[in-house]
Amino acid sequence: MANQHQDPAQLCFENVRTRRLIIASYWVVVLLAIPLWWKTTSIERLSLPTSRVRAQRSKELRFPVNVDIGALHADDDAPIAKHIGAALQQDPLQVAESGVDVRVQVGLTSEAAYRVVLDREVREPAIEGRELHIPTDYDTTHKEALKETLEKLLAPYESSTLLSHTQRVMKYSPRYRLAFTLLNEDAASGNAAMAWEVQAAIQGHIGPLLEKLSDLHNFTIESQVQFHAPLAFEPRLVQHEGRGVHGLTHEDLTVFINSAEWTLSSSVSNDPVIHFVLFVPSAKNSPLHILDQQGSIHPSNAFLLPQWGGIVLLNPSQGSPIPRLSTSDLSPIFNTFAHQLLTLLGVPGLPPNVRAARRPDSPAQREPFTDWELDALLRRRALENVQSSTETLEAIVRLVDQIENMPVGQDVVGDIEDALDALNEAHESSRTSPVETLKHSARALTLASRAFFNPGMLALLYFPAEHTYAVYTPLFASVAAPLIGAVIREVVAWRKARKEAAAAAATAKTHGQPRESVAQEMSRKAD
C-alpha cells in the first residue's frame, strides 16, 4: 500500500532546505524593498547650508569712512586744522557701534568722502554737500563740540536699539506706494474741498525728495479725493478764546483712521503704502484742532501715525465749499507731508547746532536733507537689512531643525544660498560703495523672506504620522504575521531538531549502533 503513495517528505519541494530557502527569499525581498519604500515615501529635505548661515552671525558690516580736516585758506588756517586733526586722531570718534570706521586725515586730499573745512565766512557749523564748514575760531577748545557734531553726523542713530528706531520708521522695502488722499468728512454739509492741484504740489514738494532718495527706494504715487469720510468717534467740544472748537485728544488720534469706512488701501500690489491724508472736517465738527495733554489747543494741526503715514487737518476759513485747493493753499500742507515722509523713511535730521547750506541754484530754498544724512541712512538701512536677513536665515534653519516632517525643496535651498551670496557681496562692497551694499542687502532680505514664506515648506506640515500608519497597517500587519510566524516556527523546529539530535547521539554512544536508525527517524520527524 505504502508504495502506491509516495511519502510527501521525499518530494523535492518538501525538503527542509527548499522551504527555508523560500522563507529566506521572502525576507530578502522584504529587506531589499525597505530602502525603496523609504526613498519613495520620505519627504524631500535637502540639507541647508547651516554652517554658512551660522557664520554670518559673527560677521559685521563695516563702512570705512575717511574724514579730512583742512582749511579753505590753507596758508592761514592750516596750523589750526592740523591741530584739530591731531587731537581727533588721538581721541577717536565713538562711532564703531554703528558700523563706521573713521579715519581722520589732515589736509584736503581728493579721495576722502567727507571733509571738515575751516571757513572764515561761516559763523556756525554749516553743511555743503559732504563738507562740514566750521568757523576758524573753532579751535581746540571746541574740540569736544566738534567731535560730538561729527559723531552725530556720521552715526545719528542710537546704535544698540534697532527696534526703537524702526517703530516709527517704515520697514525697508525697495518700493513704496505714496497714497495722497483728500478726505472730506461730509462734503454735503457745506464744509469741503472739492478738488486739489495735487500733481503740482507733489511735483514741487515731494518730487525733489524722491529724486534724492532714489538710491534707497522707488516710489509709486497715487491720489484720490473722497467726499464722505465719517469719523468713528465724536470729537470733544472745548472752549477756546470764547468760541467752541472741536478737539482731538491723544487717544482720539490713535483711533482717528476709520479703516472700515475710508477706502484708503487698494489691493493691486504688495508694496507697503505710506498714506498722506488731508482731512477736512464737516461743518458740524468744524473747526477741528489737536489738543495737548492739558486739554488746550496745540498749535500744530498735523500728526503722524508710526509706520502708516501722516495726517493734516484743514479748517477752511469760509463756510462754503472750496472748489479747488490751489498750489499755494497746498504749499504749507505739502511741506508738512514732506517732513512726515522724511521722518517715516528714517532720515535722521541734523544736530541742532548745524544748519544746511542754501542750495547753490536757488538760494531761497534749502536742500531737503544733506548728503551726510543720506549716507547715514544708507548705512543704517544696509546694516538693518543685513541684520534682519541674517535673522531670517537663522530662523529658517531653526524651524527646519525643529519640525521633522517639513519639506525643504531645491527652491528654498537655492534662495538661501543666493541670499548668503548677496550677503557676502554686501560685506565685500561695503569697503567701496554704500549704495551697492544697500542693493545687495536688499536683495538678501528679499530672498531670505521669500525662502521663509515658501509655500512648499507647508505641504506636509499637517499630515500626521498616525495617518500614514493607518494607511499602512491593514497591508503590512496582515502580510507580516505569516512571514514572522514562519520564521519563528522554523527556528523553533531547528532548535528542537538539534536538541533531539544531540540526545540521540548521546543515546547512541551508550547503547551502540543499532539504535541509530531510530534516532534518524526521530530527527526527521522533528523537522
Added chain:
Amino acid sequence: MWWRGCWKSCFVLALHLVAASAQGELFDEDLTLRPLRDGRLEARFSFTTLLKGASPRDPESLRQDDEAQHYTLFPLALGQILREHAVTELHLTLNAGKWNYDHWGYPDEPGVGTGAELWAWMGDTSLTSVDQRWQGLRQSLAGLFCASLGHLDDQRTTSPTLTFQPEGSLPNFTYPHQLRHATLPSEHVCTENLTPFLKLLPCKSLSGIAHLLNPHRVFDADWHGLGVHVRYRERIGVEVRLAFQAVLDPVRYSHDGRRDWSLRSVFDRIVEKACPVARSSKVQVELPGETSYTLSPGPTDVVNDMATYELTSAQEALDVAMKWPGENSFVYPDTSQVPPLTDISVRRNLKGASQAEARLTIEVTNNLPVQVKSGYLETMPWHLQFYLHTLRAYIDDSQRDDLVTILSYAPPVPHSRPALLQAVLTLPPRSTLRLTMDVSKPFLRYTEHPPDAQRGWDLPPAVLVPFAFGEDDSPEFETSASHEANSTWTQEREPYPRRPSRARRIYTPVMLVDLATPDFSMPYNVIIMSCTLIALIFGSVFNLLTRRFVVVRVDSDPATPDVNSVGGVADSVGGTGAAKKTS
C-alpha cells in the same frame, strides 16, 4: 424766504461749477423706476463716472512703471486694477434670481444671468499673455468685491466674440484685442458685495440716490443684481458705470395687497440730500399706460411717459410715491392671456434620470408674426458633454434640422476647458423651435467635487441674441411696431424709450446637473479592501509554499481491516485530519 432761495441757488451754482471743474471727471447718477405689469417695481440705479481724455493702458507699457494716478471722482481702487492688468473693457455682473422676461420685458441692464459673469476685452501682446492678465484681473476683482471670482478659472473661460461684442470702442493699438468670458452660476450676491460696490461711488451711500440702496430691502427683492461696466469711448474717455438693478414687490410689502409704492415703502429710505459732486442726479419714473394712478410729488419734467425728478442740493428730501386710488387690491394678470413682452421666449431643461446620460432640450418661442434669426450660445463646463450628432430641431414634432445653421463647436477638454457651442437659429413666425441633444455626464475626480457634492452642479445660462427680424436677413428691420400692435400692454407703453439699437442678449435660467457622486469615505474603503485581498492571496501562496505534508501512518487494527486504504487516501490529500502539518 426769497433771500434764502437766492442763497441756495447760488450755492447750487457754485456746486455745479465745482463739479464741472473737477479735472475732466464727470459723475452722473440716475434711478429709473418702472412699474411692471405683475405689480412689481423694477428699480435701476446707474452711476456713471467719466474720466475725460483718458485712454486704456497700452499692454506694451506693462514693462515700465505706470504713471502716477490722480483721481478725484473716478474710483481709485478700480482704476488701479484696470491699469495694472491693462484692461480695455470690463463687465462684471453679480445677480441673484431669475429674470422673468415674459412679464418684465427686457431689463435695463442686459446682463441678468444668474450668478457671476465677467467678461473683458484686452489687448493681446507677447509681453504678458492675455490669460495671465485675465487671471490677475479675476483675482483682483475677487478681492475688491469679496466674490469668488477666483473660481472663474480656465475651466470656465471661453471667448464667444460674436455674442459679447465690445460696448465701447477699442483703442487703436498695433495688435488685436481678445475677449475673455466666464460665468459662475452658483455665486450669490449679498451685502458683502454691495459694501465694496458702494465704496467705489464718490458719495458712497451717504448722499444722493445711492442712499436708497438699503441692503435689508434690496436683497429682499425678487431679483437683484449689481454690475460694473468699464468701457472706452473714443475721443471722450474711459467710462465706469456702476449699476444696481432690483425687482421689488410692493404687493408683498403692503398689508392689503395693493401695489402702491413709494421710495420709503420699498427701500425704507428716502433721498435725503443730493450728492454734491454729481453733475446730474435724476430719479425717473416710467408712467404706466393706465390713467388711474397718481404720482406725487409733481415731477420736474415729463417726456414720453417718463417723469423726471432733478435732484439739487437745495431740495428738500425726496420721496416719490405712486398710488392707484381706484384699486382695492392688485389683481394679477392672467399669464395665459397676456402675451410675453419680449420678442422671443426661451426655456431650457435637462431630462433623464440616469447619472451617466441625459437629454438637453431648449425651446425657443418666436412671439413675433415675422421670422426671427437669433444667435445661440452655450458655454458649458465639461461637466456636461454634448453628443453633437444627436442635435435635432423640431417644430411641432416635425423635424426641421435646416433651421440650425452656422454651427460652430469647440469641444471641451475634461478637467481643463469648457465647450463652446454657437449657432444661428431661424425661428419661423409664431412658432416654437425645440432643440434636443443627448449629453453625457462625466465622472469627476475625487478631489474635483464641491463641498456639497450631492447638490449637483450649476450650469451657466445659455444666451440668445435675436438679431434679424423679417424674411430678409437685414438686421436693421425694426418690428417693434408690429409687435406692439399685438400686445395691448406694450401699446400703451409706447414709445419704448430706452430700446437700444444694438441686439439684446436674453439669458436662460441656470440648470442644475446631478453628477455621479462617490461615497467620500471611498479611499479608505479601497485601501482596506485591496489590503485585505493582497493579504489573503499572499497568505495562501505563502502557506502553500512553506507548508509541509507528511504521511501519518495509522496502525492496522485487526478489527478494522480496511483502515490502510483510508490512511492511504488521507496522506495524499494534505487535508485537515489525516495529513497533518507538523511543527
